Each structure stands twice: as structure tokens, then as C-alpha cells.
Amino acid sequence: MKHVKESERSRGLVIVYTGDGKGKTTAALGMALRATGYSMKVCMIQFIKGSWFYGELKSCKLLAPNFRIIPAGKGFIGTVDDDKPISQHIAAAREALRASKKIISSGSYDVVILDEINYAINLKLIGLAEVLGLIRKRPLHVSLVLTGRRAPQQLIDVADLVTEMRKIKHPYDKGMTARKGIDF
């Protein structure tokens, strides 16, 4: 193991969960559970409108008051719906980015989860440069978790931990529908 400076030890990590498999947001929720177990403060911000189900919000209450969740588009929560006009998705992602800047720079949260931000970058709903700036300028103790498929290489380059969730098998392939408590 290489030598690590003291400042490095207290620095928050930048974590990326990407890939086409299930488990990215779920792992971020698991991290929220771990961190709040230590009385750390966690905030999760949604970047893709309609990508959450009610399950996340119900779970959120279990971890109160140390876990806050900010849905995209101010409170709109629905099932995944690809018919929404792109302008709605852009507005939601931009609003999520503004909220993230505020939450991160406040320094009051130890872990900030930017849910589906990778996908939002990939869809060009928000710019990569702005996200890289957000990471660079964060208070050093803040850990960031960025989820979503197709994380750009420049994001992977600045991250400390990157896991690709690769789909080997998915129940939808067999025609199964989403399950309460499992998928949402």
C-alpha cells in the first residue's frame, strides 16, 4: 500500500456506479443506510424525472432525519415514462444540478448521491464540464456518489471508486414485471 497523506484520509470519496445492470441506485441507497447508521448526513438528488418509485420515498422516512431525498421536478414522482417531452427532462435535470450545487457547497451533508446523473450527462440534459466543476469545488469532506449508465470516461478519471454493474440476467427478459420492495 502506497503512502497516503493525512489530508487524503479525511477527504470524501468520489464514487461512480455505472453499467446496464440492476443495483446502481440500490447500492447508493445501501450506502445511505450505512452512512446514516453512523449518524452521517446524506442527501440523494434525482436527475432523471420519473426514474424513482414510491419505495425510495418510503424508505427515506426510515432514515430520517439524517437522510434527505430531492426528487427531480419538485415533487413529481411517477413510474418510468419515456413519453415525456425532452424539455421536461432537461428542466428537471437542470433543477437537480442547481439543487446539488447548493446542497454540496453547504457542506452540511457528508454524502451526496447524484442519482442518474451519469445518464443525464449522456443524454446531454446537463453538461459534463459543470459536473466536473461540482466535484472539483466541493468541500473536501463531502463524498459524492454518481449513479447511472454510461458514465463518461472523464468522470471515471476523476473518481476514486468505480464499479460497473453489468447485466448478466434480468427478470424483465423473462417477461416478469417490477416487484414492490425489490425494484422500487
Add this chain to the structure above:
Amino acid sequence: MKHVKESERSRGLVIVYTGDGKGKTTAALGMALRATGYSMKVCMIQFIKGSWFYGELKSCKLLAPNFRIIPAGKGFIGTVDDDKPISQHIAAAREALRASKKIISSGSYDVVILDEINYAINLKLIGLAEVLGLIRKRPLHVSLVLTGRRAPQQLIDVADLVTEMRKIKHPYDKGMTARKGIDF
């Protein structure tokens, strides 16, 4: 989408999180958070002695009373320690298997997480046939989550959902140490 029989809809899923990347146990914890958000009952059983940190146990209390956690080796919890004699690991894994049988067959838990069971099979601490029997004979409403690297192909064959957590980048590579609330 193919036609799905009604009995299939209410059947619990068999989920496998495998691979060498971070996020397997974390995703299982996230699933526990989601499920308990719906007042479902969840039990997590540890198969590899010393594979958990205190974080899991602290988090567990946040989800009480619907989340139960059973550490391998009856309460022994330490940091990962590869110096333990293999006999201790075998005893812990066998005890975990016995506990799992009891917990699963009781039908009182909606989701049972068998943490690091894939790795325990791979290390031949427990037999694959016994685990396949456990899956086959479970009460149908029970969902199982099997974590750990190197899941055997026969397990993947019977699973509904399989995600490989592939390591792209890990902070230990840069000489960083484990972080409270993130890793444990």
C-alpha cells in the same frame, strides 16, 4: 413482453450480486432498505466470518424491527482477517447455512439476504447442491439475495436477476484505506 402466469407474479425472486467490484453487499443493504420501507420483513445472514464491519449492525437498528441481521459465528464481528484458520470459516459458513434454512423455511421473512454465500461456495466451505436445494424448496413468496464474488454458473442458471459488479477502479489501488459510512 411474454405472458406471465399469476403464480409467477407473486413468486419471490432469486437475485445474485457477484463480481470483484464494490457494491454487492451495499446493494443488498439498499434492497433491505427498500423492502422495509414497504413494511416487508428482511433477514440478512453472513456467511464469511469477519466480512462485516460494525456499520452493518448500526444500520440494522435504523430498520428495526423489520430487519434482522445474523452474523456468522454467533456474534463474532471483526475486520477482515485472512489469518483465521479455515476450520473457523467452515464452522461459520455451516452455521450460517443452518440458520438460513430455518429462516427461509419459516416463511416469516419476505426477503432473505445470504451475504457472501457465493464466495463460501467457491471456497468449498459449503456445498453448491445444498444451496440449490435451499432455493428450490423455499416458500414461493420468499425472495433471496445471494451475494459474493465468483457465483457458480448453476446458481446463475436458477436465478431471476444477476448483476456482475465489475471493478473499474478502487480507492485501495491508490493506497486509500476503508472509510466509515462508505465501506463499512
